[in-house]
Amino acid sequence: MTMTTPSYKFDAGLVNVEKIAQEVVRRLVVEKSNGHESKPVYTNGTRTIQVPIGISVRHLHLCPEHVEILFGKGHQLGVYHELYQKGYYAAQEQVMVVGTKRCLEKVRVLGPTRPFSQVELAQSEAVALGMKLSVASTGNEPQTQPVTLVGPAGVISLPGGAGGGAFLARRHIHISDVTAQEWGVTAGDTVTLKIDGLRPVVFDDVLVRVKAGWRTEVHLDTDEGNACLIRTGQMGTVVLP
């Protein structure tokens, strides 16, 4: 067996040590499995599989029109660092999210732009802001709440509901169509996620999201990650139906 020293290339603008460490852990996990994702195993009649966890820090998605209002005419999002899912990135742009009790400064925009704007927060952040948020799968479901965003060039108020708003993201797992077939699940199914460690937690109702080309990754928010002391790049166990 030959050992090669992996080389890691990062964006020139990337100076965040934490982000570099996370990305190294992730790439090592992929390399360890020879580029192939792990396969389900049977234990006592239950099918389980090891999957990487990604902790989604508070963030927002913007439509192109809102990018221009918040950051100026003709403005386009810049890449701060790429995300684990190919084609998605944390943008250089940050905005202030205004609640009824206080504001959250420097909430990062994720790219690329989307058809409608949406703000994804953790429950602890919503409480601090004075906002009452519901769990939703996407940002234009009826239960999403109105929220105001302040950028360097302007202000927008998302109306909530079908017009886009703030919400607590439903915990979910991204998988490719190939993986979905292999696991025998389809988009909209739910699976159970077990996190081991010093503070083990079992998460039910993890929504399965499927798209060709997606890499397998669970997305939890920071409250969920903190509850079981897990960080981005660490592994969890999915229990398949």
Ligand SMILES: [Zn+2]
């Ligand atoms: Zn996700």
